[in-house]
Amino acid sequence: MNKNFSTIVFDWSGVFCLPGELFSHEIFRNFGSLDEVNLETKDIQREYYTDKISCEEFWNKVISHFKIKDIAPEEFNNAYIASPVIWPDMLVEAMEIKKHFQTILFSNLTAEMMRHIIEKYNVLDYFHRAVFSNAIGLMKPSAESFEYIARVAEKPPCDILFIDDSQTNVQSAGKLGFQTYLFTDPRVFIKDFHAD
Secondary structure, eight states, X not given: OOOOOSEEEEOSBTTTXXXXXXXXXXXXXXXXXXXXXXXXXXXXXXXXXXXXXXXXXXXXHHHHHHTOOSOOHHHHHHHHHTOOEEXXXXXXXXXXXXXXXXXXXXXXXXXXXXXXXXHHHOGGGGSXXXXXXXXXXXXXXXXXXXXXXXXXXXXXXXXXXXEESOHHHHHHHHHTTOEEEEOOOHHXXXXXXXXX
């Protein structure tokens, strides 16, 4: 990998862990595929991930939409919080990379998941800065979100490597001049990053 950048911006879910699933509770299997459930709820998800509505409001809207009975919002949120599976090798790699580059974590996360990963995995120790959609009211892949992250980095996009497992997010960043890397697997990334 050609390291002609000074800053690396990492996504969280899908890069440092097997992605958490918002609709991981088993009842959602009754409403089609996860893609279908996500598509049906994309508008209220955007409100939730940008902190326009609370956790309880989000789940109550989901409960109403799917006409779910006898399950409290807390049960759905607990299933979501428990769903990611961390890749420890990536956290070790992030700590090493931090010694040589400015590093920023940039993730679309709910406030609840943000607090969870900060408290359980001490993620703020692994990066110089952390930016979350719920805190800034912007979500990837919007151009505004990437313009925001460039201001945080205090670098032009061409001096920033953006790493994400989403092709859509990577393409959006690339259109704005960011260098990009489409993440597929921890072992592949670590090998690529250390290749000359």
